[in-house]
Amino acid sequence: xxxxxxxxxxxxxxxxxxxxxxxxxxxxxxxxxxxxxxxxxxxxxxxxxxxxxxxxxxxxxxxxxxxxxxxxxxxxxxxxxxxxxxxxxxxxxxxxxxxxxxxxxxxxxxxxxxxxxxxxxxxxxxxxxxxxxxx
Numbered sequence: 001x002x003x004x005x006x007x008x009x010x011x012x013x014x015x016x017x018x019x020x021x022x023x024x025x026x027x028x029x030x031x032x033x034x035x036x037x038x039x040x041x042x043x044x045x046x047x048x049x050x051x052x053x054x055x056x057x058x059x060x061x062x063x064x065x066x067x068x069x070x071x072x073x074x075x076x077x078x079x080x081x082x083x084x085x086x087x088x089x090x091x092x093x094x095x096x097x098x099x100x101x102x103x104x105x106x107x108x109x110x111x112x113x114x115x116x117x118x119x120x121x122x123x124x125x126x127x128x129x130x131x132x133x134x135x
Contacts, residue, residue, distance in 0.1 A: 009055045010126075011057055011077050012057070012125070012128075021124050022124070025098070025099055026099075029044060030042060031045055038063070039057075039058045041056065041058075054085070059082070077128075082128060083128045087133070089132045092120055095134075096132065107121035107129060116135070117133045117134060119132060
């Protein structure tokens with residue numbers, strides 16, 4: 001049996017700000033942009049990984065959700081508690097400098113971890129934690 005990741009989802013509260021970060025700063029390519037019932041899903045991916053997609057989705061992609069549920073999800077997103085995504089990079093320090101220069105919110109500067117990687121961390125415009133790992 002061979003299992004691979006094909007798609008992951010990241011909740012965002014402003015797709016245009018998220019696109020400016022994921023497309024323009026990180027260099028991911030837009031593969032799809034779909035609107036449905038007042039919501040929007042944008043699929044992106046790294047050119048070097050055509051088989052893996054990241055979908056930027058509304059925090060609560062359910063048109064039947066209650067206002068209380070929508071508020072709870074918005075609060076969790078604002079606190080950065082919904083998702084974390086790890087990206088591999090061949091140069092952690094250069095990646096860090098590029099994202100920081102573009103105004104990325106720094107959570108952790110590059111550091112050598114005791115488990116054998118060098119990594120750094122940022123928040124995306126919606127508050128999600130992103131880690132960039134050099135193996």
